[in-house]
Amino acid sequence: MPLATSDLLPSCTGRVAECEPTRGAALSAGLLLGAGRRRNSRRRVPAVRGLPTMVSDKLTITNSDLYVEPSQIFPAILDRSINGIYLSNERLDVDKEVENRRRKVSFCGMPGAYSELAAMEACPGCELVGTKSWGAAVAAVVLGDSEKAVVPIENFYTKRIRILYEVLVKYDLHIVDEVYLNICHMLLGLPGSKKEDINRIVSHPQALVQCERYIREQFPTAGVMELPDTAEAARQLAIYRPPNTAVIASRRCADLYQLSVLDENLQDLENNPTRFVVLAREPAALEGVDPAKCKTSILFALPVDDQPGALLVALDCFTKEDINLVWLDSRELSPGEAEGLDWKYLFYANFEGSVEEPRVQRALEGLRGLAKYFRVMGSHRMQARFLEDFP
Ligand SMILES: O=C(O)C(=O)C[C@]1(C(=O)O)C=C[C@@H](O)C=C1
Numbered sequence: 001m002p003l004a005t006s007d008l009l010p011s012c013t014g015r016v017a018e019c020e021p022t023r024g025a026a027l028s029a030g031l032l033l034g035a036g037r038r039r040n041s042r043r044r045v046p047a048v049r050g051l052p053t054m055v056s057d058k059l060t061i062t063n064s065d066l067y068v069e070p071s072q073i074f075p076a077i078l079d080r081s082i083n084g085i086y087l088s089n090e091r092l093d094v095d096k097e098v099e100n101r102r103r104k105v106s107f108c109g110m111p112g113a114y115s116e117l118a119a120m121e122a123c124p125g126c127e128l129v130g131t132k133s134w135g136a137a138v139a140a141v142v143l144g145d146s147e148k149a150v151v152p153i154e155n156f157y158t159k160r161i162r163i164l165y166e167v168l169v170k171y172d173l174h175i176v177d178e179v180y181l182n183i184c185h186m187l188l189g190l191p192g193s194k195k196e197d198i199n200r201i202v203s204h205p206q207a208l209v210q211c212e213r214y215i216r217e218q219f220p221t222a223g224v225m226e227l228p229d230t231a232e233a234a235r236q237l238a239i240y241r242p243p244n245t246a247v248i249a250s251r252r253c254a255d256l257y258q259l260s261v262l263d264e265n266l267q268d269l270e271n272n273p274t275r276f277v278v279l280a281r282e283p284a285a286l287e288g289v290d291p292a293k294c295k296t297s298i299l300f301a302l303p304v305d306d307q308p309g310a311l312l313v314a315l316d317c318f319t320k321e322d323i324n325l326v327w328l329d330s331r332e333l334s335p336g337e338a339e340g341l342d343w344k345y346l347f348y349a350n351f352e353g354s355v356e357e358p359r360v361q362r363a364l365e366g367l368r369g370l371a372k373y374f375r376v377m378g379s380h381r382m383q384a385r386f387l388e389d390f391p
Helices: 020-028 031-041 070-082 085-102 114-122 134-142 165-170 205-210 212-218 230-240 251-256 310-320 358-370
Strands: 104-108 127-131 148-155 174-182 186-189 200-203 223-226 245-249 260-264 273-280 294-301 325-332 345-352 373-381
Touching: 085 104, 104 114, 104 134, 114 127, 114 148, 114 174, 114 273, 127 134, 134 148, 134 273, 148 205, 165 294, 165 345, 165 373, 186 230, 186 251, 200 205, 200 230, 205 212, 205 223, 205 245, 230 245, 230 251, 245 251, 251 260, 294 358, 310 325, 310 345, 310 358, 358 373
Parallel strands: 104 127, 104 148, 174 373, 200 223, 200 245
Antiparallel strands: 148 273, 174 273, 186 245, 186 260, 294 345, 294 373, 325 345
16 A cells, blocks of 8 residues: 555654654655655545545555655565554554544434534534434444434423433443524425425424424425434435425525525424433543532332332432432333333433432432332433423
């Protein structure tokens, strides 16, 4: 593989003569002869249809500056491998790769999805990677392809928690942050299209539900179709250009997919916040965060949950420690899931406070003593207490 001098001298940004450790080897190989020209010699490799493209545009087979003569194989190439330049390059490559992966945050959807907007807010400066589904965004974190994932969890209008917490437990993931976005939906069409000609509306199911009254009143006879995310709907409209069709998506989608805004603020509620959570393999670092401004999520099951009052006794653990419960939800296990277990409801609770506080530790110890199943999914800083609190 041909090498660029810039790769052989990784720490040299100034004149080549200042780079002592590598200078001898490089000079003996005659590799520096083209150094003056090199800056201008970075050519892009033209993409050839059907062939994979090069990862780097520095190491191109067509760059004649990078060749050595056969007589230089020993002095140049062997010398470089012995004096460790390759090795230090490889070390740097590993560092670079690790750093790149640390900066990767997956979100579900295509660029322009609301989840991307939430990820931009939660993880500024990170590389955001869109995935085709919630599962793919979470799997990227499990497999170490991304450091974090940002996923929608509850909406003010549709209310229910939309996440399988057991998945987080199974893969040992933590909730490390939360973001509230006030979702503002746009009606987007192909450039030149008119609102009165629209007879098909496409979007994510949540977006359609959040604009139900608007669609019913403004487009009573339109066909309504669901796609996996709002931005995917916008992307497909831009690619396939079906006639008389509009999508419900963010304003950012209009810019990204060159669509026209046919109408704005379609959501039935003026305030339409959605809560997103940030998932990671490691718990959140909470040093310096005021525990009173934290939230904690737990999952638990009680031994005889058909018995009246069992939940009340469990929740008393929080009352005794003056802990404010923000959210309590339950899921009934399917007969298959419940087989062999002496419980069938899984409770999800979200409360104010951090696991680092003694009062929270006492409450959790109490609950752990009562529960058949108990998991802490993480403490994180609190952006807002309830969806209702978010302007
Ligand atoms: O489809 C998107 O753009 C998403 O980010 C998903 C999602 C959701 O699942 O709730 C996010 C926020 C809005 O409430 C509508 C859709």
